Amino acid sequence: MRNFIRLKVGCLTTIIILMIFFEIITVIGDTFGETTVSINPVSQTVSPNENFIISVYCDPGQPIKAFEFKLSFNASLVQAIEVSEGDIFDGYTTFFNAGIINNSAGTIVEVYGLIVGTGNVSDSGTLVNISFTGGLLTGISGLDLYDVGITNETAYIPISLVNGSVQIDANPPVISNVSASPNIQEISGFVNISAMVIDNVAVDTVCVNISYPDNSWENISITDNKTGDIYYCNQSYNMMGLHYYSIWANDTVDNSITTAGHIFIIGDMTSPIISNYIFKSSNPLDTDPTFGWVNISCYVTDNIGVSDVSINITNPDSTWDNISLNPGIGDSYYINSSSAFSLLGNYIFYLWAADTSNNTVSTGSYNFSMPPNWDVNNDGVINIVDLVLVSNHYDETGNPGWIREDVDNNGEIQVFDLVLVSNHYGEMW
16 A cells, blocks of 8 residues: 555656656747748849849757758759858858759759857858859749758757749830920920830839930930839920930849930021011101101010011002111111102001021001102192192291191292192192
């Protein structure tokens, strides 16, 4: 009976010790985090024939002493060059095997490393660095880890994997819908150059190159001037003539493309403006250039420059004259003539102006009549009324041509003035 009690106590003690042991193991196990092995960077884009490096990175959840892995890749897209030891075991003597590269099968196998002797690490670090080169084809190659093992001092530990990929980008951006609006613009006006630019991965830079009429050129970045996939350059131009432009773009791995040349025109399409027309004449009117005169003035403005201002006169005998106006103060132009309207009869005239780009403008027609001296009241008919008007001032004197009744402009109203009217009695003009 006593032995039975001893046996029972001994079993109970063993059970208690085992429970304590497993509790300690559980507590120790619970303190370990997850160990992660990952490809770094997880993804990247490279151009054909470009060398690049990936790392196999480890973030230990508990102290580690050794690792092993294999890696697969798409051999038609990338080729492995070299595997080198990482820094995770720095400070320790290590035994490292760079593995076997098979660029036909797209594998790297038998890569492993460990700390020789005692020691382990808990800090994150790089297990290996692997250098590759991109192929000529466009596509995405997976960089997939398999048969990965991480050990502590005695055994493999649980791990999680994060695989990666690399994209080979041989395609330049695509540029379409290139336009300049408006295609013909007034000098100093705005022209909006725009284009749609897209890329299978990502657009990096877009520029517009403009060649000016004086053979100078400018390369303008429009990378930040975009709405969606539409890139634009909206600015004014102060040089007249043909402007040649092209769009250049590249992507994040420097695949680039340039469009063919396009043209927009900057010119002067604005005609001068004629304003403030003023007509003045001698009073009284007189066909004799010694006494009669006409002054016509106006203002002419232009956005670039005025080259000529003229008056076109159709004479009473149906001949015509084109006379340049004199430049005055500022934008004013004038003609002051005692001979331009010296024929008696009816005139038609208009003003005309041209700028330095040969844009022209003309006013509407103006009518003007130069009556003969013997039509004293300017009514177009020589009759008794004209004789009466002369007789009303008979024997008066003044400066020559002082009034219409001084028909012969000698400063005296006398019988000869009546004779001049009488000689044309009944005429009409």
